Amino acid sequence: MDTKNNYQNPLNxxxxxxxxxxxxxxxxxxxxxxKEAFRNYVDSERVETVKEFYRINHMNxxxxxxxxxxxxxxxxxxxxxxxxxxxxxxxxxVDDSDPDIDLDQLQHLLQTSExxxxxxxxxxxxxxxxxxxxxxxxxxxxEPQWAVVGDTFPVGCRFSNKIVYPEFxxxxxxxxxxxxxxxxxxxxxxxxxxxxxMSWGHDExxxxxxxxxxxxxxxxIIRYHSFYSQxxxxxxxxxMNEKDKEMFEWVKKFNPYDLYTKAPVKPDSQALKPYYxxxxxxxxxxxxxx
Ligand SMILES: [Fe+2]
Ligand SMILES: [Fe+2]
Numbered sequence: 001m002d003t004k005n006n007y008q009n010p011l012n013x014x015x016x017x018x019x020x021x022x023x024x025x026x027x028x029x030x031x032x033x034x035k036e037a038f039r040n041y042v043d044s045e046r047v048e049t050v051k052e053f054y055r056i057n058h059m060n061x062x063x064x065x066x067x068x069x070x071x072x073x074x075x076x077x078x079x080x081x082x083x084x085x086x087x088x089x090x091x092x093x094v095d096d097s098d099p100d101i102d103l104d105q106l107q108h109l110l111q112t113s114e115x116x117x118x119x120x121x122x123x124x125x126x127x128x129x130x131x132x133x134x135x136x137x138x139x140x141x142x143e144p145q146w147a148v149v150g151d152t153f154p155v156g157c158r159f160s161n162k163i164v165y166p167e168f169x170x171x172x173x174x175x176x177x178x179x180x181x182x183x184x185x186x187x188x189x190x191x192x193x194x195x196x197x198m199s200w201g202h203d204e205x206x207x208x209x210x211x212x213x214x215x216x217x218x219x220x221i222i223r224y225h226s227f228y229s230q231x232x233x234x235x236x237x238x239x240m241n242e243k244d245k246e247m248f249e250w251v252k253k254f255n256p257y258d259l260y261t262k263a264p265v266k267p268d269s270q271a272l273k274p275y276y277x278x279x280x281x282x283x284x285x286x287x288x289x290x
Contacts, residue, residue, distance in 0.1 A: 008144035010052040014093065014136065015108070017150050018259070020050045024164065025232055027260040051165065057146035058168035061199040063156045063180055069147065069200040074208055076289035078141055083280050083288065086134050093139055103266075109133060110269055113276075115261040116254075127279045128218040129257055132225060135202030135209070137290060152199045152226045157185025160235035164228075183238070192241040193224070201226065213284050217250035224251050225258060 011017065019042050026035050081089060090105045103111065113129030138148045151164055158181055159169045174180040187196055198204055207223035214222075229235045231251045240248070 008056065008146070010049045010056070011145050012046075012049065014139060014145050014149050016046055017050055017053060019046060020164065021151075021228070021259060025228070025259065027256070029260070053146055054150065054165040055168045055171070056144075057150045057199075058159075058163075058165065059171040060146060061153075061155060062172060062174045063186070063197060065147075066155050066197045066200045073138070073205055076209065079137075079290045080287050081290055082286055083131060083134070083284060086137060086288070086290070089140060090134060090137050093136070105133065105136065106269060107266060110267045110272065111261045111263045112257050114263065114267050114272070115257050123279045124215050124218050124283065125254075127276075127283055128214070128221050128254070130276055130279075131210075132206070132222055132254075132258065133202060135204075135206030135222075138202055138205055147200055148202050150199075150201065150226065151228045152201055152203055152224075153229050154187075154196045154236060154239065155199055156180050156197050157187055157239070158183050160229045160233070162229050162233040162235045187239055189238060190241050191239060193239060193244045196236075196239050198223075198227065203227075209288055209290060210284070217247055220244075220247040221251055221254045224248070225254060227251070231255060 022038065023042060026038075030038075079089075087106055087109070093105060109130050109132070112132065113126050116129040117126045136148055139145070153159060153163050155174065159166065159172070159175065163169075169175050179186065203223055203226050207219055210222065211219055224231065227236075230237070230240075231248060232255075237245070
């Protein structure tokens, strides 16, 4: 399926927004020379497409839009798949920008999970790395890029100006709606993130699919891994309860694996399959409803 080439889908590749993430949050372990090289690699055309992507994301992610998407997708009547079928399905999202630099979806998942595994973390954490982006199958159900990837943020209350390209929120109808544009909006102090609607995308969708099966820290990682304005900027602590604050330590622990892992040698997916089959079987049912 062609997921680009129309005004709803400005990115050549749905992961191009991650270049922008790496520019905003560079790996503290890279040298200034490497950072410079990276800046040169992020060419101006890509900067413009990412900017356009956020322009339509910020304009369209309203409280009502999220309610509509929840109604549409949380019926889970689109497709039944095993984790393996979901990975194969996701991997049909072909990257057509630069085959040398960019990874296919399976490689991104495997590199993330293998780095977690190499650091000796528990198996559920490795599994979380292995599946955290499967919600991106939304693209293959015809959803526009801006409703699948990108930073996520709370809707129903004031948008933080630490969210990337905050100026684009001026085009969001909620920006001028007094119901939604105050600090707390429809929420109350420290009401807990479980009561807060996040902008719609692959994070919330996969969380909803898996919420009965994984340990709580894994679910937080999946649900909030793109919530940079909190896990990097701490802009929404006033909506969080004590449990959220505790669980966000795991979200923060996960983020560098997601953002900075680039293995010099690609993990061999065939050789690793038996290990992943075991942990998938340990935690997840044979078939999941998407
Ligand atoms: Fe993601
Ligand atoms: Fe990821």
